[in-house]
Amino acid sequence: MARGNTRQRIQDVALELFAEQGYEKTSLREIAERLDVTKAALYYHFKTKEDIVISLFQDLTRPIDELIAWAEEQPHTLETKQEILRRYQEALVGAYPLFRFMQENQATVRELSIGETFKERMITMTRLIQEPGLALTDRVRCVSALFTMHAGMFFMQHVEGDPEDKREAVLEVAVDLVSQAHHGPRG
Known part of the structure; x- marks a missing residue:
């Protein structure tokens, strides 16, 4: 599911982490770290994990x-x-x-x-x-x-x-x- 834009990359990485460790145990900080972006950059696209899941x-x-x-x-x-x-x-x-x-x-x-x-x-x-x-x-x-x-x-x-x-x-x-x-x- 290698998709291009930042929003899609966030969704893809979040899904990977949710699959690896579960939704509850995954934080926005971990998603940002995996993407190698700041938490503020992640917040620009999604305020919460639920926002990511809903967008997916x-x-x-x-x-x-x-x-x-x-x-x-x-x-x-x-x-x-x-x-x-x-x-x-x-x-x-x-x-x-x-x-x-x-x-x-x-x-x-x-x-x-x-x-x-x-x-x-x-x-x-x-x-x-x-x-x-x-x-x-x-x-x-x-x-x-x-x-x-x-x-x-x-x-x-x-x-x-x-x-x-x-x-x-x-x-x-x-x-x-x-x-x-x-x-x-x-x-």
């Missing part, structure tokens, strides 16, 4: 917001739902550092405003891949499709194989779950 969340989840906006304008067909999953997987890959932070700092995320925002996005994504009036098992399939994609980001790292093949396998399972929900039980 906004930057890295922008593709998810764009996907939601796109999906809300599309016909509610199975093909659209499948495309939503494909695009969501691309957005997840781009936001991987943020999801890693969220997984490793769950208690902190619940306390920060991003926790509630993320929850709202997941509810919206679930709504977009479901049809109104689905049976409970089909709603579970749709929710499971999204969480299959999330789990696939983390747990498939420890499975041998080509990363692209693993992403395709995760997407195939997610698409299959939504397809089953859309068409009902397969015979």
